[in-house]
Amino acid sequence: MNRTQRIAVLVLAVTPLFAACGGxxxxxxxxxxxPDNRSEQLDPVLARMATAPAPRAPAVAVSLxxxxxxxxxxxxxxxxxxxxxxxxxTSAPQxxxxxxxxxxxxxxxxxxxxxxAIVFREEAGSLPLVGAAGEGDxxxxxxxxxxxxxxxxxxxxxxxxxxxxxxxxxxxxxxxxVRAGMLFIPWSNQNLSVLDGETGEELARxxxxxxxxxxxxxxxxxxxxxxxxxxxxxxxxxxxTRDGAAWFGASVGELxxxxxxxxxxxxxxxxxxSAIHRVRLxxxxxxxxxxxxxxDDNLYxxxxxxxxxxxxxxxxxxxxxxxxxDIVGGGALPGGLIIADAAGxxxxxxxxDGRVTWTASSGAPSVVTALRVGGFAAGGAATGEVQxxxxxxxxxxxxxxxxxxxxxxxxxxxxxxxxxxxxxxxLITLCDRRALPEQVRAAACTALGDRVEGRxxxxxxxxRHARFLEGTTAPxxxxxxxxxxxxxxxxxxPHLISHLRDPATDLAAVALILAALGELGDxxxxxxxxxxxxxxxxxxxxxxxxxxxxxxxxxxVSLEGPVARELLEEIAGDTMGIAPVRGKARxxxxxxxxxxxxxxxxxxxxxxxxxxxxxxxxxxxxxEEQADxxxxxxxxxxxxDVLAPVRRELTxxxxxxxxxxxxxxxxxxxxxxxxxxxxxxTPAPVAACVEALIRAQTxxxxxxxxxxxxIYTIRR
Amino acid sequence: xxxxTIAAVGLALLTLAAGTAEGQGRxxxxxxxxxxxxxxxSADRDVVQTAIETxxxxxxxxxxxxxxxxxxxxxxxxxxxxxxDTLTVLGRPEAGDVLFVLASHRRAEIRARAVAGxxxxxxxxxxxxxxxxxxxxxxxxxxxAAVGLGQIEAAGATDALFHAxxxxxxxxxxxxxxxxxxxxxxxxxxxLGQVPLxxxxxxxxxxIARENMEQETKLEVLGRIAELATPDARQFLVDMAESxxxxxxxxxxREAATAAAERIVQ
Numbered sequence: 003m004n005r006t007q008r009i010a011v012l013v014l015a016v017t018p019l020f021a022a023c024g025g026x027x028x029x030x031x032x033x034x035x036x037p038d039n040r041s042e043q044l045d046p047v048l049a050r051m052a053t054a055p056a057p058r059a060p061a062v063a064v065s066l067x068x069x070x071x072x073x074x075x076x077x078x079x080x081x082x083x084x085x086x087x088x089x090x091x092t093s094a095p096q097x098x099x100x101x102x103x104x105x106x107x108x109x110x111x112x113x114x115x116x117x118x119a120i121v122f123r124e125e126a127g128s129l130p131l132v133g134a135a136g137e138g139d140x141x142x143x144x145x146x147x148x149x150x151x152x153x154x155x156x157x158x159x160x161x162x163x164x165x166x167x168x169x170x171x172x173x174x175x176x177x178x179x180v181r182a183g184m185l186f187i188p189w190s191n192q193n194l195s196v197l198d199g200e201t202g203e204e205l206a207r208x209x210x211x212x213x214x215x216x217x218x219x220x221x222x223x224x225x226x227x228x229x230x231x232x233x234x235x236x237x238x239x240x241x242x243t244r245d246g247a248a249w250f251g252a253s254v255g256e257l258x259x260x261x262x263x264x265x266x267x268x269x270x271x272x273x274x275x276s277a278i279h280r281v282r283l284x285x286x287x288x289x290x291x292x293x294x295x296x297x298d299d300n301l302y303x304x305x306x307x308x309x310x311x312x313x314x315x316x317x318x319x320x321x322x323x324x325x326x327x328d329i330v331g332g333g334a335l336p337g338g339l340i341i342a343d344a345a346g347x348x349x350x351x352x353x354x355d356g357r358v359t360w361t362a363s364s365g366a367p368s369v370v371t372a373l374r375v376g377g378f379a380a381g382g383a384a385t386g387e388v389q390x391x392x393x394x395x396x397x398x399x400x401x402x403x404x405x406x407x408x409x410x411x412x413x414x415x416x417x418x419x420x421x422x423x424x425x426x427x428x429l430i431t432l433c434d435r436r437a438l439p440e441q442v443r444a445a446a447c448t449a450l451g452d453r454v455e456g457r458x459x460x461x462x463x464x465x466r467h468a469r470f471l472e473g474t475t476a477p478x479x480x481x482x483x484x485x486x487x488x489x490x491x492x493x494x495x496p497h498l499i500s501h502l503r504d505p506a507t508d509l510a511a512v513a514l515i516l517a518a519l520g521e522l523g524d525x526x527x528x529x530x531x532x533x534x535x536x537x538x539x540x541x542x543x544x545x546x547x548x549x550x551x552x553x554x555x556x557x558x559v560s561l562e563g564p565v566a567r568e569l570l571e572e573i574a575g576d577t578m579g580i581a582p583v584r585g586k587a588r589x590x591x592x593x594x595x596x597x598x599x600x601x602x603x604x605x606x607x608x609x610x611x612x613x614x615x616x617x618x619x620x621x622x623x624x625x626e627e628q629a630d631x632x633x634x635x636x637x638x639x640x641x642x643d644v645l646a647p648v649r650r651e652l653t654x655x656x657x658x659x660x661x662x663x664x665x666x667x668x669x670x671x672x673x674x675x676x677x678x679x680x681x682x683x684t685p686a687p688v689a690a691c692v693e694a695l696i697r698a699q700t701x702x703x704x705x706x707x708x709x710x711x712x713i714y715t716i717r718r
Numbered sequence: 719x720x721x722x723t724i725a726a727v728g729l730a731l732l733t734l735a736a737g738t739a740e741g742q743g744r745x746x747x748x749x750x751x752x753x754x755x756x757x758x759x760s761a762d763r764d765v766v767q768t769a770i771e772t773x774x775x776x777x778x779x780x781x782x783x784x785x786x787x788x789x790x791x792x793x794x795x796x797x798x799x800x801x802x803d804t805l806t807v808l809g810r811p812e813a814g815d816v817l818f819v820l821a822s823h824r825r826a827e828i829r830a831r832a833v834a835g836x837x838x839x840x841x842x843x844x845x846x847x848x849x850x851x852x853x854x855x856x857x858x859x860x861x862x863a864a865v866g867l868g869q870i871e872a873a874g875a876t877d878a879l880f881h882a883x884x885x886x887x888x889x890x891x892x893x894x895x896x897x898x899x900x901x902x903x904x905x906x907x908x909x910l911g912q913v914p915l916x917x918x919x920x921x922x923x924x925x926i927a928r929e930n931m932e933q934e935t936k937l938e939v940l941g942r943i944a945e946l947a948t949p950d951a952r953q954f955l956v957d958m959a960e961s962x963x964x965x966x967x968x969x970x971x972r973e974a975a976t977a978a979a980e981r982i983v984q
Contacts, residue, residue, distance in 0.1 A: 469853040471881050472859060505824045506855050533790070538824065540792040547824075577761045578794050 030219070031197050031204040032171060038193070039240040043206035047184060047196050048237060054182035056223050057137050061378035062115060063331065064095040064102050065343050065368035066274050070074065074366035075118060078378050081362035084573075085118030094274050094370045096143065099136020099180065101160060102372070103143045110143055112160060121163035129156055130271050130319070133177030136160075137220070140199040142185050143385045146175045148268040150191075157187065167202050176267030179218035181225050181366040186235075186634030189190060191268060194235075195225050208235070208709065213244040216267030221287045226294070229264050232287055234294050241702050250287065252293035252301055254317030257283075258408030259305060266703045274370040280306050285314070286334035298353035302339045304329050305409035309341065311356060321356035322394040322402065325349075335378055342371035350381045356394070357384030369619035392420060396428035399442055400435070410442045418449030426456025426485070430551035433478040451484030457491050464497035468506035476504070480511035483518035483651030484703050502534060505688065509546035513553040520557030525669060525713070528561045529684060532569050539579045551583045559590050565667070565713045567594055573586055605634075632705040640702065641714045648695045655695070656718045666692055666716045676700065692716065749776055751784060758810050766797055774804040782808060786816035799831060802984060806835040814841025821847055828855035833859055837866035845872035852882045852890075857880040861889045868893025868924075876902055884907070888917055895924025900935050907942050915943075915950045926971070944978035955979035 037043070061078035066089060068074075073095060075084040089111075091104035101112045101121065109123040110131060129145035134153075135143065139162045139346040146155035153174040176188035184205065194208040194215050208215075208227070216229035225235045231244060231251040231470040241249045252263050259281035265272070272278040282304050283574055301314040309323040309332075323580040331342035338353045346368055350360035362379035389397070395417045399410040414432065417425055432438060432446035453460075468476040479501045486494035498515045501507045507515070516534075519527040535554040541547060555573075558566040573579055574587040633640060645652060656663050669682040678697050683689035704710060749772050757769035766788075771881045773781040782805065789801050802820060805813040818834035833851050836844045848870070851863035864887050867875045876897050882890035898906055903925060922943065926936045940958070943951050959975035961983060962968045 468855055469884055470855055471853045471878070473885075503822055505822055505826070505829065509824075533819075536792045537819075538791060538792065540794045541825075542795050572791075575761075576792070578763055578766075578797075579792070 029688045031169065031202055032173075032189070032195060033204065036204055036207055038207040038209040039242045040206065041237060044196075044235070044240055045237055047206045048235065050184065050609070051182045051223065051225065051235075053222050054223070055221060057181065059099070059137070059229040059374060061340075061373075061375050062097065063340075063348060063364070063371050063373050064097055064115075065106070065331070065342065065346065065364065065366055065371040066091055066095055067344070067368035067370070068332075069565050071100070072366070073113070073118070074364050074368075075102070075115060075347070076346075076348070076362070076364040076366070077666050078362065079380060081380075082394060082575075083364050083366070084116065084397060086366070087113065087118040087120075092273065093131040093271060094279065095372045096131065096134035097136075097372050097374045098134035098141035098143060098160075099138055101141045102136075103131060103134040103141075105131040105145075110145060110158060112141075112143070112163075114163065117482075121159070122165055124158050124165055124168070124562035127154075127156070129154060130272050132175065132267065135178045135180045135218070135220070137180040137182075140180050140183060140185075142180060142187070142199075144175045144178050144187070146268075148174045148270055150174065154414045155189075156221075157185075158430065159185065159202070161199070161425045166199075169202070171645065172672075174202050174268045176216040176229075177218065179225055181223070182221045185532050186225050186227070188215045188218050188227060188267065193213060208239050209242055210239075210244060210247070211242055212400060214267075217264045219287075224287075226287050229262075229267060231263070232294055234287070234289065235291060243247075248289070248294050248669075250289070250296065250314075252285075252296075252314045254301060254303075254312050254314065257303055257317075258412045261303065269328070276370075279302065279370045280328055282332060284332040284334045284339060286336065288336075297334060297336050298338075300334070300339075302332065302334055304332055305340070305412075306405050307401065308406060308409050308413075309339065309351065309356065309404060310409075310412075311339075311353070314562060318419075319391065319395065320415075321391060321646045322398045322413065323351050323356040323358075324394075324398055330368050331373050333373035333375035335375045338381070340373055340375045340378065342368065342373060345370055350378075352384045355384065355388045357386060359384050364544065380635070384656065390424055392417060392422065392425045392428045395420075397431060399413050399432055399438065399446070399671060401439070404439065407439045407441055410439065414442060414445040414449060417446075419454065421455060423456035423459055426450070426453045427459040429453065430456075430459060430478070430482070433481050434475075436461075436475075442578065447478055447481040450478065450481040453485045454489055456485075457489055457493070460485055460491060461493050461497060464494055464501065467500070467504055475590060476508075476511075478499070478511075479507055480514035483511070483515045487521040490522065492522055492524050495519065495522055495527055498522075499527055499530045502530060509544075509550050512550040513546075516550060516553035516557045520560035523561065525561055526565070526684075528558060529563070529667070531557050532566075535569065535573060539573050539583050540576060541580070543582075548580055548582050551580065552586045555583070555586050559594070562713065564594055565715060567591060598661065632703050634705040636676075636704050636710050636712050638712055638714045641668075641670065644699050644701055645696065645714075645716075651695055652716050653718050654687045655691035656716065657689065659685075661685065661687060662718075663688060666718050668692065668716060670696065670712045670714060672701050672704075672710050672712065673708060674704055676703040679709070726893070749773075749778070749781075751780055754781055760782060763797060765792060766793070767800065770801050770804050774807050777808065779810045779812060782810045782812045785936065786813055789816050790819070795825070798828060802828060802831040802835055806831070806838045809838045811839050811841040813839045814843060817841070818843065818847050821851055826854075826859055829854060829856065829859045830862050833862040833866060837862075837869050838872050844870050845875050845929050848872065849875050849878040852878055852887065857887075860887050861958065864889035864894075866894055868896040871897065873897050873899075880905065883917075888920075891918060891921040891923055895921035896928070898925065900932055901958075903931075903935050904938065907939065910942055910946060915946065915948065915954065919954055922954075923958070923961075926962075933970065936971055940971075940974050940978050944981055947982050949982075952979050952982040 011102050063076045065074045071089055073087045073089040077084050089104055090106050096103040097345035100115050102115050104111050108126055110126045111123050112121050114121050126145050132144040132146045134143035141160045143158045147153050147327045155175040157169040159170040173190045183199045185199055187195045192209050192215050195204050196206040197204055213231055214229040215227050218227045226232050231249055233244055233249040236248045261281050261283050263283055284302040286295055288297045289295045296314050301312045303310040303312055305552045307325045311320040323390040327343040327345045329341045330344050332341045339351045342348045346364040346366040348362050349358050352359050360507055395413040398413045429446050429450040433450045463477045464482050466474055466477045498519055502515050531554050539551055569589040570591050574584050656666055663685050666688050671679040673679055679691040681696050683692045727952040745904050754769050757765050760766055773785050781807040785801055787935050817832045820828055823829050836847050851859055864882050879894045906921050919978040922939055925931055925939055955975050956979045959972050962972040
């Protein structure tokens with residue numbers, strides 16, 4: 003078919019305003035007075051689409067790459083290369099019906115998609131190729147500067163192998179679509195004009211006031227428009243707002259590389275080498291009536307070598323696929339996603355689990371590949387085991403490609419948001435891998451510290467120590483300690499103590515261990531913590547050591563309360579000790595004193611009745627109750643009084659015991675009535691002797707009749 | 719660095735003093751435990767230093783628990799080093815508990831000194847502690863532990879020492895030579911040809927020098943070395959022949975070493 007006409011329509015940039023306000027029908031395409039959002043114009047367009055046969059076009063991939071650069075068309079159905087043609091394209095190839103367009107300055111070049119033969123060249127001036135679309139013989143390519151004021155655009159409409167029409171415009175034009183012999187042209191951010199492909203007559207115009215109209219695309223015979231969101235053309239579209247139309251908006255939060263749902267159609271199009279082709283979102287719209295959704299409920303997020311299937315409404319990852327080369331093109335289709343990589347390999351991924359169901363290769367290196375996959379049906383059963391999502395996310399973080407770090411951080415954040423012990427196990431592994439990028443490892447460690455599941459995995463990880471002969475390294479003790487505290491996992495305490503004593507544990511982790519031991523509240527940790535504080539408090543001052551020693555003071559106060567006072571006073575008074583540590587110990591003692599004074603004052607206040615209360619109490623209280631002298635709380639002082647008659651014997655327990663300890667720490671559980679329930683004594687060698695003496699004494703009941711724990715220290 | 723120097727000088731003086739006192743058949747300076755305990759508790763580091771030195775010079779084992787307790791209460795680096803060295807010089811097994819704790823001290827310098835102390839004091843559990851120290855992340859500590867296992871005659875440690883040798887702790891070879899039973903010599907010989915000869919020769923030298931090793935085993939060792947037929951092997955055999963005592967009891971061994979060396983063409 004030959005070129006039939008060339009029309010140049012100059013329209014003021016303010017056209018949309020006039021168009022919106024203008025009346026009357028007909029007129030030239032993009033005319034200033036053409037009315038928008040008219041049912042009587044849009045409904046025939048919709049009817050024409052509904053009665054037109056469903057678009058059928060063979061699935062094809064057109065790649066650009068190699069040295070020297072060439073275009074390679076690959077037939078997905080036959081898995082064969084259709085043709086190769088040298089091309090110095092400065093744009094990504096655009097598949098449009100039976101043509102493929104490229105920008106080979108100063109011309110736009112149209113090739114026959116079947117043979118690769120150039121069917122026409124048309125002057126492009128300095129305009130970039132924004133996009134092209136086609137159906138059957140009808141195709142349209144859009145060249146546009148984008149932007150607003152001063153924008154220039156050109157539509158090249160082709161029928162068969164010839165230019166049918168060229169329209170020059172003075173506003174920006176977005177990515178077009180072709181359906182049922184009509185052209186759908188987005189322009190000036192808010193408009194979508196529907197042109198008859200044969201006559202060029204504008205059939206209808208839609209103006210959406212609350213959504214950028216930058217793209218038009220065809221899926222399942224329907225036409226969609228939008229940019230940040232997706233609006234299907236229906237009779238409701240004439241309402242002129244997104245909310246009044248059939249629309250879909252993805253809500254996936256911020257993704258690494260911030261890929262746009264659909265790229266900004268009014269910004270300069272990306273070069274073939276642009277990362278936009280490698281960091282992208284792919285989807286296939288579907289739905290009926292006034293609903294729009296994404297096929298398989300998947301939004302595919304590609305980041306160089308990783309593909310994440312996201313739930314479009316939450317951004318939650320459903321599966322992750324890791325590829326061995328950069329992915330430079332993608333196309334969603336029912337049941338999956340076709341990806342094309344930089345080495346010419348194409349794969350079909352199952353929408354359900356990301357497993358590969360079909361593979362082919364053109365063997366052609368590619369920097370960008372355009373795909374038309376609608377109707378592609380090939381593909382076998384997925385092979386291989388489906389890994390758990392936690393394993394998939396974990397595996398995705400371990401690729402050494404530094405470019406993947408943002409996506410790996412994303413994977414870690416997804417792991418962190420997942421529940422299950424296996425997730426914790428994966429985070430332990432990641433936090434433990436020193437080969438990972440530091441950011442990724444740190445994120446995994448942070449996430450690990452916040453876990454509340456995976457106790458067994460946590461304790462198992464803590465069992466490992468750095469041992470030269472065994473060739474083992476220390477686990478990520480700091481993060482594990484935080485997790486143990488978060489989980490309130492007391493089974494971790496012996497392991498944490500063991501790591502506290504291990505010189506291979508770095509001091510930053512030691513501080514976290516001490517904090518965790520303090521939080522866990524297991525008093526068996528007090529003695530080792532005290533040992534640590536004593537042994538190192540006079541070492542050479544070092545910031546990390548000072549922090550760790552400070553943490554040991556906090557932990558001791560938390561675990562022992564006033565019982566820690568003696569040790570803290572000892573540390574505070576050691577002039578050879580590290581000054582800030584001594585200061586911290588002194589502060590802790592002062593805080594204890596203040597707390598005790600405040601408690602005493604409060605107690606006194608509580609126990610001192612007013613004159614009226616006293617009188618009332620005397621009048622109401624039976625005689626026997628007035629004689630009640632039960633203490634409200636059994637204090638260490640009371641325990642000391644009770645034990646006074648056997649003090650000498652207790653001292654002998656220590657003097658004669660193995661190791662002759664100077665002190666013994668007793669944890670006593672008394673019932674509300676004062677009976678001894680449990681007695682725990684450290685050190686162990688004197689326990690039996692001390693316990694026997696304690697159990698032989700009679701302790702008072704407490705006023706509240708509640709079970710109480712009392713910590714008491716016996717000194718020689 | 720300064721602390722290390724002070725400690726080293728202190729150790730030398732202590733060793734000298736202890737040796738002199740012992741050689742002259744008299745005890746070191748007299749000091750009462752209460753006095754020493756008071757000095758050790760002093761806030762003045764010079765007084766504490768003096769107390770530690772006094773303990774070393776006295777050679778009195780009664781002071782060991784006092785010093786151990788003072789160490790556990792925390793000392794500045796240079797005093798801690800002197801204190802550990804003093805325990806080493808005293809060589810009393812009562813120091814075991816504190817030395818075991820210090821074998822896991824955060825400073826490798828202290829761990830190495832603690833290992834030396836364990837070797838010197840030979841407390842119960844020394845073998846286990848030294849085997850554990852073979853896995854220390856500091857190479858000096860590992861080396862000291864490997865040597866020490868031979869010195870304390872830790873016969874049960876050969877598996878750990880073989881493992882250590884496999885992990886390139888070369889000092890393990892000497893201890894292995896000192897400790898292996900006759901039945902384990904073949905395992906030592908298995909290293910010949912697998913690792914450079916000088917890795918194994920410390921073990922072989924020890925085996926050959928041991929009075930408690932059968933002559934037949936020693937001759938087998940010489941034969942296996944000769945089979946290597948390398949200049950290094952020849953040199954080792956020549957050195958061995960020269961180092962074996964020139965007496966009737968060792969004549970066969972000396973002649974075998976000489977003959978084996980001569981079989982290797984220069």
